[in-house]
Amino acid sequence: MKLLHKDLFRKLSMTSAMALSIPVSTEPLSADEGMWLFNRLPTRQLSAKYGFGPDAKWAEHLMRSAVRLSSGGSGSFVSSEGLVMTNHHVGSDALQKLSTKDKNLLDTGFVARTREEELACPDLEILSLVGIEDVTARVNGNVSPGADTAAANKARREMMATIEKESKDKTGLQSEVVTLYQGGEYHLYRYKRYAEVKLVMAPETAIAFFGGDIDNFEFPRFDLDVCFFRCYENGQPARVEHHLRWSKAGACEGELIFVAGHPGSTRRLNTVEHFRFLRDVEYPSRLALLARREIALQQFSLRGAEDARIARDDLFSIQNSRKALRGVLTGLLDPVILGQKERTEAELRARVAADSSLGATLDDWARIAQARQAFREFYEEYSFLETGRAFYSHIFGIARTLVRLAEEKEKPNAERLPGFRESDMETLELNLYSTAPIYPLLEKATMVDSLTHFSTHLGAEHPLVRMLLGGKSPRDRAIELVNGTNLMDIQVRKEIAKGGRAAIQASSDPMIVLARVVDPYARAVRRKYEDLVQGVERESYGNIARAIFALKGAEVYPDATFTLRLAYGVVKGWEEDGQTVPAFTTVDGAFRKHDLHKGAEPFNLPQSWLDARERVDLSTPFNFCSTADIIGGNSGSPVVNRDGELVGIIFDGNIFSLVLDIAYSEQKARAVSVASPAILEALSNIYGADHLVREIRGK
């Protein structure tokens, strides 16, 4: 339940460099490490270790069957009629938005018996990757010789926007230029986009998240963490060319498996100084933020059942992130892990120093260190103002989008902020005009907390605080903002968007006014980040990347970027304290755990399961673990065998996998999946959804 991209990395993706990965673990080089690009698969390694080299057809079929969901996870097509399988916790954002006080789909689960019963999701978007093109030369070619770092960074960003727009105009496909190897390469990813998505089936949270926060990041597990959506086109189920067939028997112990998904962000070869920044500045700061938000949402949830319901998805995300980040920080604080990094870096530096043809110099490390040192001084300011830490509110997010939209729309496409380019407009509007419910009481609670945090951080008498609070206490100001705004009304948003800059200037909506006043400050600190940190790092990490390419060639995969990657590994348990943790659990175990805890939360099976106890095949494999290299964002990734048949779906990593963010290890770190046989068994014998089983089986 924790491999969401949004949980772990949404905020990070803007602030942390995507560094280059070379093997840095203590593992032998033959370890199942790597999040490989689909246009640069580790064919040699696979052949050498497993005697299996995926061919182009195999790879393309898997690539096109895999999807990315806008809620921050992965999934796959599992029928020719646009049926998508993902994790329940990837779908829970949509489930929450489709729920009301009297009909809570998270509690009850949902099965559409017919197409007509499928429920339209307000703002879920699903992307299916169609192709990848290397555009490195074109992006770098836009930099004038002798340009300084900031100018070069700007020139590259403008060319990326231009390429995206051209591609969109030409193909109609969603187009995104991805910075790989932190500037080593730039690849254009083209996606078919589905914005008409309906909910088909979801089990109850009680079984999807059986064991709750206690078992999160643990194994053995007994979770049916799946749900099904359907992509539509023009009101009809989408006809998809590529979808995954299901294996009859599922995976078995020791079997080679593949994972096609969207790992969010890793930092495996950040420089050591960059690691120190994460360890001493960014992660502690973010963990403190998560702790205060967790407490605030817990307090809110205590007010009553309905309050608990509306805060649930946010609270889960926070708890999940907290546990994950804490795991990474624990790794960063381990001198053994950092010592290893130091040795790897020292080796690389020695080779770079000895060979000027490699393209990098020791200055590149020094400049990154300097950039991070500079960022230490304004990291908090950046977080509060630009990533919105000071304004923890959905409505504020809407207000800021409107304010920025008005300003960005007036600029040439290539010069706009990411997210505001022509190629981003469909997605932007889907979110901006989403009918997903917004709860004023929750908005007030989170805004009180974040304004309080902001006030105490800068000091209540800081001019900016005084200006933004308008002489009020954080509590009174938050209430005034939420009570006073009209942005709950989608029509109002549309009118303001239509009115452009004039409408923004004329607006007296307090949220718009707040976002308008904050924006110049937020933009200034963003600019500072781009110039002093991002620009420098793009260049220097790019240089280091080229040196590593020269030394290691195709052995190198880029750090995760929430784009499609292939990981591989074997189905395998691990040894702990002299005991073997077996690779598989069975359905029987869920019932036994329920009994052991006398059905006390979070070990309470839903009634549908209790009723089916005599019916289901208790020996069905339920969850399994493997050595595949995954991380947040891989939630919902299909797991396939050599034949490309689906054998499971990733939903978690064990506690030892948390450090995968910074270094791979296959000794104890494991990816955790729901086994495909359990999914079919539950659909048939618990949820009476044989129509879905037939669809999945292509019958």
Next chain:
Amino acid sequence: MKLLHKDLFRKLSMTSAMALSIPVSTEPLSADEGMWLFNRLPTRQLSAKYGFGPDAKWAEHLMRSAVRLSSGGSGSFVSSEGLVMTNHHVGSDALQKLSTKDKNLLDTGFVARTREEELACPDLEILSLVGIEDVTARVNGNVSPGADTAAANKARREMMATIEKESKDKTGLQSEVVTLYQGGEYHLYRYKRYAEVKLVMAPETAIAFFGGDIDNFEFPRFDLDVCFFRCYENGQPARVEHHLRWSKAGACEGELIFVAGHPGSTRRLNTVEHFRFLRDVEYPSRLALLARREIALQQFSLRGAEDARIARDDLFSIQNSRKALRGVLTGLLDPVILGQKERTEAELRARVAADSSLGATLDDWARIAQARQAFREFYEEYSFLETGRAFYSHIFGIARTLVRLAEEKEKPNAERLPGFRESDMETLELNLYSTAPIYPLLEKATMVDSLTHFSTHLGAEHPLVRMLLGGKSPRDRAIELVNGTNLMDIQVRKEIAKGGRAAIQASSDPMIVLARVVDPYARAVRRKYEDLVQGVERESYGNIARAIFALKGAEVYPDATFTLRLAYGVVKGWEEDGQTVPAFTTVDGAFRKHDLHKGAEPFNLPQSWLDARERVDLSTPFNFCSTADIIGGNSGSPVVNRDGELVGIIFDGNIFSLVLDIAYSEQKARAVSVASPAILEALSNIYGADHLVREIRGK
């Protein structure tokens, strides 16, 4: 459930100045404000407003019936045989220490049917105030003319220690010189000390804390937050001269009541700059600490029922403090409240500036501002090293006590640190050799968290962090420390204490070694605090105090100091959103609330109550609220009527009372008490404890 001194103020009491209070509220001067000294009662105000002037006999009887408990609360003698009534949540520390995995007194409650069944508490100490003596002249007389601030501070502290020792030697009574009016006066408090204390009766937490964290700081309430201990002397129940008789009918709406208890700490007339320090530095820092500890203990509790049990008391304290501190911070962030303070201060400054005979000058404000400005720079260092934020572990606390004891014992009594003087030794040893259980797993969890906090605060490569962690990760170091220490063994502690400095130097116990290495750093920052902050503030706040005395005379009460005070007020509800919140609840309401929530936690009445539903008088008054001026530390304070008869026991304040820390208001702020009739009713008709009822009634 939240008026414990330890929760709110234990750490604070060392770092925050005890400033002088004069009425600063918007309330009329006739408001029921004040925490009055027993040797300076507000007789004039009471006579004027209520036509009742307590006489010396009335006051002495109440004073000597009241007690202070070492767990951080208040209580009173309620029989001639040493029976003490306090809050369940004041007793819960002892209840936790008397519980085991298989016998959890917090869950089951406890009733001793005979004296033999009473359970000896490992380290609970009860103090009964015997007399107060003004020693201001002697303390100030020890300062040489022309001494600088630090020297003057030192001279005063030495004289305080001397007076305490003299008093102890002469009377055998526990003796404490209390700094009142932040240096305006010094009074010697003499206590009879009871260290032989047994548990007599406690209800189940389910009814003592009915409504849990949800209802904490709320009203209406339905809590039987009481428990009973008995003081012993030489193995026999203590014969006490003064104890409270119980009112037959209890209190009624509108009745004048008095509260005799130990408010922990208030800051009502800190200077405005001092308030800004609390608002911008201390409270945000402490709230962030509480949030991370709350999360850490929640995580620990999730591991299982026994883990939850052993963490429960700590977790409750943290949650309680968090809610209280958050309330105070909300007040500090309210420009209306601060604006009021600014106006009051401006008035006072104007009068001081105009009249040099008042003794203070505007420099006094400037010096306090400067002191707080200086403290901003090392507040965190002080917290981590001296108040032990970096080492959240009972065993570390023991190790530090042993390390300091060895060093302090070699010094002349007057020069020792507070807590290590001859007059403190009995209490020190009671705690140091307590048989209260210590749980290694909990120690590890809290130590991992606090060492992580320390590492990320200073940065993992800070020389001090490196030295204290010894090249290990916080996690590995915490495990090593807890696994390696022998201080769980009380005999080992005794031997080290006996061995003095040589034993400390020779010890290889990792906790002792850690405490030994940290101590010079901790002492250095403590010294810095004493010289740069405490010394300056004693002097300047003292000057300001004298000016206020000159202006206001006996209208002035000192800020709370966890010493006995008298508050008064009337039994009264309040108006909110046009609705009246009535002053009383009845026993019936508890059953109705249980029914409403279908007995779901925390609204689950214990079986003893459910069984007694037909038996009890449902119309018995249960809880009530009043305008009395109370704060953390008042937990368990007896509430008496004009006749000095007990009508209730304080256990909470409503949410509006949280700002009482910084400013009194009687508009909505209310103290919350258990009504005496409910206590007798429950003892008789629920707990079958008629023997206690007879004892209380003196029959």
